[in-house]
Amino acid sequence: MPQITIKMYEGRTDEQKDEIVEVFTRELSRIIDREPEFISIAFDEIPLDENAPANLLNKKR
Secondary structure, eight states: OOEEEEEEESOOOHHHHHHHHHHHHHHHHHHHTOOGGGOEEEEEEEOOOTTSOHHHHHHHO
């Protein structure tokens, strides 16, 4: 079972995460010739800090 863990700063929308899951699943399935239902994707969201992108820091304010 292929498993992908994506580390990224918190603050992305559910729609963004859904698109990430859709694209990563589709492309990994295509590349490794494995059915999408066997691919697992998890998000490891990192709390915002001074190194986070400005667009996410601005949302927090």
